[in-house]
Amino acid sequence: MQDVATLVAQAREGRPRAVARLISLVEGASGQLREVMAALAPLAGRAYVVGLTGSPGVGKSTSTSALVTAYRRTGKRVGVLAVDPSSPFSGGALLGDRVRMSEHASDPGVYIRSMATRGHLGGLAWAAPQAIRVLDAAGCDVVLVETVGVGQSEVEIASQADTSVVLLAPGMGDGIQAAKAGILEIGDVYVVNKADRDGADATVRELNHMLGLGESRAPDDWRPPIVKTVAARQEGVEEVVEALEKHRAWMEERGVLAGRRLARAAKEIETIAVTALRERIGDLHGDRRVSALAERVVSGELDPYGAADELVAGVTRH
Amino acid sequence: MQDVATLVAQAREGRPRAVARLISLVEGASGQLREVMAALAPLAGRAYVVGLTGSPGVGKSTSTSALVTAYRRTGKRVGVLAVDPSSPFSGGALLGDRVRMSEHASDPGVYIRSMATRGHLGGLAWAAPQAIRVLDAAGCDVVLVETVGVGQSEVEIASQADTSVVLLAPGMGDGIQAAKAGILEIGDVYVVNKADRDGADATVRELNHMLGLGESRAPDDWRPPIVKTVAARQEGVEEVVEALEKHRAWMEERGVLAGRRLARAAKEIETIAVTALRERIGDLHGDRRVSALAERVVSGELDPYGAADELVAGVTRH
Structure with a gap:
């Protein structure tokens, strides 16, 4: 595995394989995704x-x-x-x-x-x-x-x-x-x-x-x-x-271009944030908490919205 | 607008218009969605x-x-x-x-x-x-x-x-x-x-x-x-x-049926919880915080993942 700094430098030099490799890294949500994105930020x-x-x-x-x-x-x-x-x-x-x-x-x-x-x-x-x-x-x-x-x-x-x-x-x-x-x-x-x-x-x-x-x-x-x-x-x-x-x-x-780019960046940040929150919830899957809530929903004691409220309360600030 | 308890009682009596109305209420994410779901829980x-x-x-x-x-x-x-x-x-x-x-x-x-x-x-x-x-x-x-x-x-x-x-x-x-x-x-x-x-x-x-x-x-x-x-x-x-x-x-x-229903309830709870979290993030849209993060991303100071981390930190427990 090549290091990200080298790949970015090669991509800047115009080497297509480095570009392809970087896209694969960001596309596949690899472990190096964050490192790649951080390295690209000042260049994009x-x-x-x-x-x-x-x-x-x-x-x-x-x-x-x-x-x-x-x-x-x-x-x-x-x-x-x-x-x-x-x-x-x-x-x-x-x-x-x-x-x-x-x-x-x-x-x-x-x-x-x-x-x-x-x-x-x-x-x-x-x-x-x-x-x-x-x-x-x-x-x-x-x-x-x-x-x-x-x-x-x-x-x-x-x-x-x-x-x-x-x-x-x-x-x-x-x-x-x-x-x-x-x-x-x-x-x-x-x-x-x-x-x-x-x-x-x-x-x-x-x-x-x-x-x-x-x-x-x-x-x-x-x-x-x-x-x-x-x-x-x-x-x-x-x-x-x-x-x-x-x-x-x-x-x-x-100033329309700057406005569009700001709106785009805001949307992108939100998409990533939502995905991160979804993963956080997903990490709870199989957790005793979700199982216990599901049992209460199946038994009719609780409705799924009430159950979701309890789940959300578990990961968010009050 | 009919009250939910009346609609539920009518639906139980087999009145199709009440059933149709209840489905519309849950389908359209109306203000009464939660009330309907809570009323249905013990009956479903x-x-x-x-x-x-x-x-x-x-x-x-x-x-x-x-x-x-x-x-x-x-x-x-x-x-x-x-x-x-x-x-x-x-x-x-x-x-x-x-x-x-x-x-x-x-x-x-x-x-x-x-x-x-x-x-x-x-x-x-x-x-x-x-x-x-x-x-x-x-x-x-x-x-x-x-x-x-x-x-x-x-x-x-x-x-x-x-x-x-x-x-x-x-x-x-x-x-x-x-x-x-x-x-x-x-x-x-x-x-x-x-x-x-x-x-x-x-x-x-x-x-x-x-x-x-x-x-x-x-x-x-x-x-x-x-x-x-x-x-x-x-x-x-x-x-x-x-x-x-x-x-x-x-x-x-x-016990397979019970297991399937539990898994389904768990998935449903998670879907609702993720939607709620997404809305919470969405509420921040237009917020100065998101705008400020977007500006930093557009300028190249921050990458979108770093920005999303800050946003997530704003709504979740540490």
Whole structure:
């Protein structure tokens, strides 16, 4: 086992195996997790974190890869975290991973990592920020966080990004319908990919309508731009980067970026604290106290809430 | 608003609206939740709780309805809780509900309730035991808990049942493959429904093989029986009830039932306690303490684990 200081130094030098090892250490809740996090703290906080979400079929992997290409042209170091909240499989290569790998695998300025939640509830919220922190501390200027799949977890990932990109594609009426469920509330930048297909303009119009971009807003409000791309041919991708940079500048001018990062840190601290408290309760499992309370609940002497009160009183201050 | 004691008395008399109201009160985490749970405690613990799981298409709703019919013939009062972990929609009628409703709606000895988790992580684990408790306290002899969909949440539901029934159907090779993922570990009784279709015997054989029922076991071990049914024609359903009663008797003779219920109560208490602790942390959100910690994390002075330690120290005993 290598020591953490050495791994961090190697990661800073751009050695991908050290980055991979550090992510494994924070992802797996290893005994060295705390040591790693403490070592990373002074180094992190520099990367710009971009979340990419969208229904299956919109070309998320291709778009992510195209964004990597665009950022690399400007000399930025890029980290990619591909998160699959629905997969019970840890580590290993996702399909999208392999596709991207073929293009960027030999580039020392790019780190790519896939992450699954291994069926743990709350596993995503817990593990993703720490992997982002590793990529950040390793010197990535930009970290792209791509989610596979849809739903609640997308919103969760968006809450961990500085800027959220929502991807759509023409001819996916269902896509926009699904998007209604919440995705339209999280986008800072919208991308209509596969814009060479029929219906791209209609999708842009519909999106414009749904976002209420025609309506009057406070002059200082951010108006999410809609960018058309053909990611597979790198078309429109520079415009996406421009839109991201505009959003970043807009946030920085108004202190919004600092605010988002503070809120994110607060949420992360709370998640870790809740997990720690849960473990403390869990340590009592099998304890005579919990067994005795369970017996009183089964016998009907006590209800589970009353029992929980006694348990909580055992670990908390009065 | 009716008072809780009146509602509980009415539920005991068999008034379905009072049962429905009580479930709404415990499901919605209303202000009266604790009062309801305290009132139910001495009345609950009598019902036999049967979980039904299986992939979509195996005929779960039909099987549940057929089991209700079989139990009603023996004069038992039956509660049905249809849980849809994947649905973000609360209350309301599930499709299966309406199908069943048409047959049992006018029977005063049957309560049917559908429940969704409304996108809350852990919502199912939290709300289902309490709804079961209401049906139990209302005088149901048997509570059937049917899950819609597959996966982790099925295993969760199974952990809340006295006996778990796993349903399969012929010609669903995928079904058995999916089942491998965990469903085969949770079944106390297996039912091959739609047994009039081609391949029913092959499914039974395959299941037998996968369960290793041919292998030698300790003489006192429970050997999960495999029952063939055509639930739509009520065929084989009495045999399912017999298998359930056998399993129940086997558990009672060995103290297994009491053990399962104790473990369930312990888990329920822990879930409630963790939720309470989470709320206590949540109350600090927006608190100057969390903001100050978040600032130190963003600036790199502190890592999120160190920050969480300080937060936990604030609410727990040393």
